Amino acid sequence: MRFFEYEAREIVKRAGIPVTDYGFTTDPAEAGAIAKRIGAATVIKSQVLSGGRMKAGGVKFADTPEQAEAHAREILGLEIGGHLPRGVLVDPRAEVEQEYYAGVVWDGTRKRPVMIFSPVGGIDIEQVAEQQPEAVGRRHFSNVLPLSDFEAKEVIASSGVTGSALNQLVPILTRLARVFVENDMTLAEINPLGRLRDGSFVALDAHMEMENEARGRHAKLLGELGVGEEETRQAREATPFELAGAAVDAIDHRGVAGNVTEFDGNLGLVIGAGGGSLTLFDAVRAHGGRPANYCEIGGNPSVAKACGLAKLVLSKPGVERIAVMMSIVSNTRVDIVARGVVKACLELGYDPAEKIAIFRIPGAWEEEGFKILERYHVEYADRSVSLNEAARRAVEKIEEGVAA
Amino acid sequence: MSILIDADTTFIVQGITGREAVNLTRECLDYGAGAKVVGGVTPGRLGREVHGVPVFDTVAQAIADHGAPIDGSVVTVPPAFTKDAVFEAIENGIRLVVIVTERIPRRDVAQMVELASLRGARIIGPNCLGIIVPDVVKMGGIGGPARNAAQAYMPGPIGVISRSGGMTTEMSSTLSAAGLGQSTAVSIGGDAIIGCTYAELMPLFEADEQTQGIVIYSEPGGRMEAQLARWVTDNDSRLPIVAFMAGRFMDEMPGMSFGHAGTIVEGREDTAAEKIARLGAAGIAVAERIEDIPEMIGAKIAERSHAAPAARAVADAAGTRR
Numbered sequence A: 001m002r003f004f005e006y007e008a009r010e011i012v013k014r015a016g017i018p019v020t021d022y023g024f025t026t027d028p029a030e031a032g033a034i035a036k037r038i039g040a041a042t043v044i045k046s047q048v049l050s051g052g053r054m055k056a057g058g059v060k061f062a063d064t065p066e067q068a069e070a071h072a073r074e075i076l077g078l079e080i081g082g083h084l085p086r087g088v089l090v091d092p093r094a095e096v097e098q099e100y101y102a103g104v105v106w107d108g109t110r111k112r113p114v115m116i117f118s119p120v121g122g123i124d125i126e127q128v129a130e131q132q133p134e135a136v137g138r139r140h141f142s143n144v145l146p147l148s149d150f151e152a153k154e155v156i157a158s159s160g161v162t163g164s165a166l167n168q169l170v171p172i173l174t175r176l177a178r179v180f181v182e183n184d185m186t187l188a189e190i191n192p193l194g195r196l197r198d199g200s201f202v203a204l205d206a207h208m209e210m211e212n213e214a215r216g217r218h219a220k221l222l223g224e225l226g227v228g229e230e231e232t233r234q235a236r237e238a239t240p241f242e243l244a245g246a247a248v249d250a251i252d253h254r255g256v257a258g259n260v261t262e263f264d265g266n267l268g269l270v271i272g273a274g275g276g277s278l279t280l281f282d283a284v285r286a287h288g289g290r291p292a293n294y295c296e297i298g299g300n301p302s303v304a305k306a307c308g309l310a311k312l313v314l315s316k317p318g319v320e321r322i323a324v325m326m327s328i329v330s331n332t333r334v335d336i337v338a339r340g341v342v343k344a345c346l347e348l349g350y351d352p353a354e355k356i357a358i359f360r361i362p363g364a365w366e367e368e369g370f371k372i373l374e375r376y377h378v379e380y381a382d383r384s385v386s387l388n389e390a391a392r393r394a395v396e397k398i399e400e401g402v403a404a
Numbered sequence B: 001m002s003i004l005i006d007a008d009t010t011f012i013v014q015g016i017t018g019r020e021a022v023n024l025t026r027e028c029l030d031y032g033a034g035a036k037v038v039g040g041v042t043p044g045r046l047g048r049e050v051h052g053v054p055v056f057d058t059v060a061q062a063i064a065d066h067g068a069p070i071d072g073s074v075v076t077v078p079p080a081f082t083k084d085a086v087f088e089a090i091e092n093g094i095r096l097v098v099i100v101t102e103r104i105p106r107r108d109v110a111q112m113v114e115l116a117s118l119r120g121a122r123i124i125g126p127n128c129l130g131i132i133v134p135d136v137v138k139m140g141g142i143g144g145p146a147r148n149a150a151q152a153y154m155p156g157p158i159g160v161i162s163r164s165g166g167m168t169t170e171m172s173s174t175l176s177a178a179g180l181g182q183s184t185a186v187s188i189g190g191d192a193i194i195g196c197t198y199a200e201l202m203p204l205f206e207a208d209e210q211t212q213g214i215v216i217y218s219e220p221g222g223r224m225e226a227q228l229a230r231w232v233t234d235n236d237s238r239l240p241i242v243a244f245m246a247g248r249f250m251d252e253m254p255g256m257s258f259g260h261a262g263t264i265v266e267g268r269e270d271t272a273a274e275k276i277a278r279l280g281a282a283g284i285a286v287a288e289r290i291e292d293i294p295e296m297i298g299a300k301i302a303e304r305s306h307a308a309p310a311a312r313a314v315a316d317a318a319g320t321r322r
Helices: A005-014 A028-038 A065-076 A125-131 A149-158 A163-182 A212-225 A240-249 A274-286 A303-314 A334-347 A366-375 A387-403 B019-030 B059-066 B079-091 B106-119 B146-152 B165-177 B198-206 B224-234 B248-252 B272-281 B290-321
Strands: A023-025 A042-046 A059-062 A088-092 A096-107 A112-118 A137-140 A185-196 A201-203 A206-210 A256-262 A267-272 A293-298 A321-326 A356-360 B010-014 B036-041 B053-056 B072-075 B096-099 B122-124 B130-133 B137-139 B155-162 B182-187 B213-218 B241-245 B285-287
Touching (some): A005 A163, A005 A206, A005 A212, A028 A065, A042 A065, A059 A065, A065 A088, A096 A125, A096 A163, A112 A125, A112 A149, A112 A163, A112 B106, A137 A149, A149 A163, A163 A185, A206 A212, A240 A256, A240 A293, A240 A303, A256 A303, A267 A274, A267 A303, A267 A387, A274 A293, A274 B165, A274 B248, A293 A303, A303 A321, A303 A334, A334 A356, A334 A366, A356 A387, A387 B290, B010 B019, B010 B059, B010 B079, B019 B036, B019 B137, B019 B146, B053 B059, B072 B079, B079 B096, B079 B106, B096 B106, B106 B122, B146 B165, B155 B165, B155 B198, B165 B182, B165 B213, B182 B198, B198 B213, B213 B224, B241 B272, B248 B272, B272 B285
Parallel strands (some): A267 A293, A321 A356, B010 B036, B010 B072, B072 B096, B096 B122, B155 B213, B241 B285
Antiparallel strands (some): A023 A088, A042 A059, A096 A112, A096 A185, A112 A137, A185 A201, A185 A206, A256 A293, B130 B137, B130 B182
C-alpha cells in the first residue's frame, strides 16, 4: 500500500528525520494561509499516487500567499493519471546546495533489507546506478541482530561522502532503515534529501509503501494518518464488478472464490488456483480469446461461493459463455465446484450445456463432479486434456457462437 | 534417492489441530510407506491425538517423547503466530521447516530465514504445499489425499521445483502421463521472500544420482529466475532444465499482482519477458505450453547422456593416437 507524500513525510518526521515546515490542505484559502505562515516562497505540490505530476502541471512555484492560493485552487481541480488529488502540500522553497538520495528496499534473493545511499539525488536512483555506479552505496542489514549506526556510515562513506555531511547523514539513514523495518515497509525513500546552505539536511520528498499483509499490525499509525481500512491504494481502483467479486468471496470463510479483476472480453472465466489461473489466462489469450475477467478459486470453496462467482461472471454484460477450469485439484472438490456453476446457470435461467463452454477440473472427487456435469450435458475434460487445450476449446466455442 | 526427505524422515506438524492440518496429517500418514509423523504441537492441547499422532504443548515435549532429535516440521499456524512457531522449531534443533501459512509479512519471513541460516536449518515456503518423493513419502499437503497424490506422481528422473503448489501437481501429472517420473517435487512457495529458491535447491538435485533433469514453474515478480540463470552459468551443471513461465499477461499491467503475493513486479528485471530472455540466455529452455515439457526435457536428457559417452570416445581416441 502506497502512502501519499504528505503521509510519507509525516512518517519521516515522526522518526526524527528533519523535514521542512510544510503544510497539507484540501482548501485553497488554507493553502494561502500556510504560505503566509511560512512567510517565504513556496512550492505547491499535488498529492496524487501516480508519478509524473511535475510534467502534468501538479507542481507549481509561488512567491506570495495569493499566488499559493491560486495555484492550490488550480492543482486541486487537476486530474493526474485519471485521479483528482487528495489535497496539496505547501512546502517552503528550500535553498538547496545539493540533493542526495536515501532509500531502503528488500532484496528477495539475499532475503534481507538493503540500505541505498547516493550523493546524487533528485532523480531516479536506478538511473544513477547505471550511469554513476561509484556514487551509489549499498549494504544489506540483519533482521535478527540490532541495527547499528556503523552500517549506515559504511554505506554513506562508500558513496564518496565524508566530512561533517557524513556525520549528519548517519542518523538519518539509520532512522530511515528503522522506519522501514518497524513499519513493515516494502519501500522507504527520501529523494531528494537536501543539504541546505547552513550545511544541515532536510527531507524534501518521501516515498513509502507498506506491505498489505502487515497493515493489521500498524492500525495505530494508519489511524493517526487517517488511512481508511477500505482504501486499497492499488495501481488501479476496484471496479463495481470487482467489489461484487470481493463480496462473493466474503459469503463464508470456506476457501477462495474471488480475486476478481475485470477485463472487457466475452469469455467469462471461473478459474483457479493461483498458478493455474495465471497459466489459463495466458492460454486463453494465446488462442485469441478475450477474457471478461480474471479470478481465482481454490482452498475448497463452498457451493454458495462457486455459484456466486459464476453468477457474477455470467451476469457481466458482454459475457457469452463461461469456462470453468483449474489445474489438478487436491484440496478443492471437483463436485462442489461443478454443483456451484451448474446451479448458477439454472438460477439465471440458462442451460448449463449452452453457457458452460468447458469444465476442466480434474482431481479430488472428480467422478462425482463429472456425473453432475453429464446429467446436464456440460462438456468436461479430465487431466488428459491440458490446461492449454481446454482454453483452446473454450475460445473455439465462443467463436462458433459468434459465427452462428 | 531423493532430496530433502526420504522414508526415514521424522517430522512434527505445528498447529496440528487446525482443520487443514488434520487433513494434511492424514494424507502424509497414508501416502507411500507412510510418513513418520512423530508428534503435533498446539499450545494447550497436550494429551490429545490427531489420527493417532500425539499432540504436545511445545516442540521440546514432542522431542522428549520421541526420545531422539526430530528432522522436520510442517508449520500451519495463523500468520501472526508463524514466526514464533518457526523460531521454536529451529531453536529446538529441527533442520527442515516447511511453512504452509500464507500472508506472512516479509519482515517475519526474513527473520525466520536469517535465524535458519544462523542455525544451519532450511526453510521451504512460506505459502507452499511442501515436498513429495513419489511413492515414498510426502511432507505437506502436496498432491492432496494419498489416492490423488498417487494418481499424479510417479518415481523417476525429474526434479520439479515450483512457485505454485497446484502447478507442481499439474506439471508432475503431465510428466507422469508421458512416462517421466519425478525424483522429488518441491513446492517452494509463492511469496516475495521464500526460504529456498530454485538456485538454492539445485546443488541438492545435482548431488542426487536419480535426478537427470529439472522442470521449474515460474512467474513474474522477484529475481529468483535471474538467480537460477546465474547459477547455471556459474556452475557447470550436469542437469538440463526446462522452465514454464505463467502470467505473461501481467507484463502489460505493472504494479498489480495476480495469483501469488510474490508476483508483484517491482523492477525491470521482474517481468515475464525479461525472465524468459535471461533463462534462455543461460541455456534453460522455456516451454510455451505445459504439454510440451515432457518432450523437451526428455530430449535434453537424451542429448546429454549421448554427449557424455561421445566425449569419452573422443577423449579415448585422442589418447590412443598419442
